[in-house]
Amino acid sequence: MKLSMSRFVLVFLLSSFSVIELSACTCSQRSACASIARASDIFLGTAASEESQSDGSFIVHFDIKESFQGKAENKDDVISVAPGECGTTRFQVGAEYLVFAGRTSEGQMAVGPCNPSLPAELAAADLRYLRRQTNGDKSKTWLYGLVARLPSSEQESKHGFVPLAGTKVEISGPYGKIEMLAGADGTFETEDLPPGSYSVEPHFPDTLMKRSLQVHLGPIGCADALLVTFWNGRISGQAIAPNGQPVSLTDVTLLAVGQPRGEGIAERTDEEGRFRFEGLAPGNYKIGLMDFDGLPSKNRPFPPLFYPDATEPGTAAVIELRPGQEFDQANFKIHSFGPRMIRVEALWPDKRPAVHAEVYVEYEQSYCWKRGCVQNSYYETDQNGRTSFSAYGEGRVRIYATTDSNSKEPWISDFQELDLRALPFSVTVVISGPDHYDRP
Secondary structure (H helix, E strand, C coil): CEECCCEEEEEECCCCCCEECCCCCCCCCCCHHHHCCCCCEEEEEEEEEEEECCCCCEEEEEEEEEEEECCCCCCCCEEEECCCCCCCCCCCCCCEEEEEEEEECCCCEECCCCCCCEEHHHCHHHHHHHHHHHCCCCCCEEEEEEEEECCCCHHHHCCCCEECCCCEEEEEECCEEEEEECCCCCEEEEECCCCEEEEEEECCCCCECCCCEEEEECCCEEEEEEEEECECEEEEEEEECCCCCECCCCEEEEEECCCCCCCCEEEECCCCCEEEEEEECCEEEEEEECCCCCCCCCCCCCCCEECCCECCHHHCCCEEECCCCEECCCCEECCCCCCEEEEEEEECCCCCECCCCEEEEEECCCCCCCCCCCCCCCEECCCCCEEEEEECCCCEEEEEEEEECCCCCEEEECCEEEECCCCCEEEEEEEEEECCCCCC
16 A cells, blocks of 8 residues: 655546546446546545636645545646536535546546546445455455444534445345345445346445445456445325315426425426425425416316415424424415416507417416416417406416517517415506526
8 A cells, every 4th residue: 555645636627628437437436446447536535625717627736535446646747627517526625535547648637527526425435345346455346335324413514425334235136136224434345246237236224315226247357346325204184185186197396495496306296186295305495386386277276275274484484303203294284276367468569469379477476476387277368368267366467478589589579476364356468579587
């Protein structure tokens, strides 16, 4: 084993570059086992500092702790990295990484797309394998891996991934199965297995998401299994309309308290109005029904709602979810809302009817209010440019229309806001120009 504390440099390039050894990579093989033959240089080091370049790239300086392959410890080399490409590690200053590098046509060390470099806390099994190889291990085959959980709190994030020590791991193959326990660092290993395909499955409790992998061992070689799981918090419920019918095929959104609206998780109810969210971190959540997409109808005679029966997100109930907990009583209590008929006429600037125009409605309490969501639900005008529909609730709605024009670009009308407490409702919108709605 080679030890060094020398410095060298990595460069993050936004432009393309010629890379030897890195051009053929498989993003699914992010491990020492799969990558040692392709990498020209392998080392363990800490990203000490970075410099931003005028071309949009970064220069990151590494302190090298261990070198397993190549000559990275002998001189300062430049490593080119293409951020955002398949499998590329985004190095963070102060963090420790197991880095695999190839070489550019100019001889510079390079880390590019599909690169298997890993944060050190995920590389315990890879490091053990590399150290065994460096020390002359003669095993013909070796299967190793790691079981860990993603951090679910700011405190856990400071320490990286959480190793799941003591987890039973079952390895099944053509010659039966073996079981072993993960060590204190979450790693497991076995050697000299017969060649063939193997299933690797950790025995996680129900509070964690299930994981398994298929790996293949050649006559002489290795295989790895990186099994990272997460809390399996679950929230489920049902939405039944006031007429007793299930609210089927309707969007349901789950939002962590404090999370910006629009960044939550979306599901759809099934034919029985049931919905389910899985793989949730512990925390506090709110649920919306028709918050993002969908319009009231005869089968959904109500405005956007929030669990259990709120018409405003600020008054919705908060579900407190413990690690791995299942909360199966998130049922919406939907009461009757009187229908309020709205008649809309869509015209061109010369007063011609806008035939087959799409009329959209935004409810004030929904996420899409003045946000320009791309909605799948709308009302279509007839040959007279008219349509009518029922709205529900006592808040405000905003109405506009879009349609194709002679220029083949969508045009949009003005916006009309209505207070649903003020009757009657008859409104005209004028298709006035190209669609300028700033949609996310």
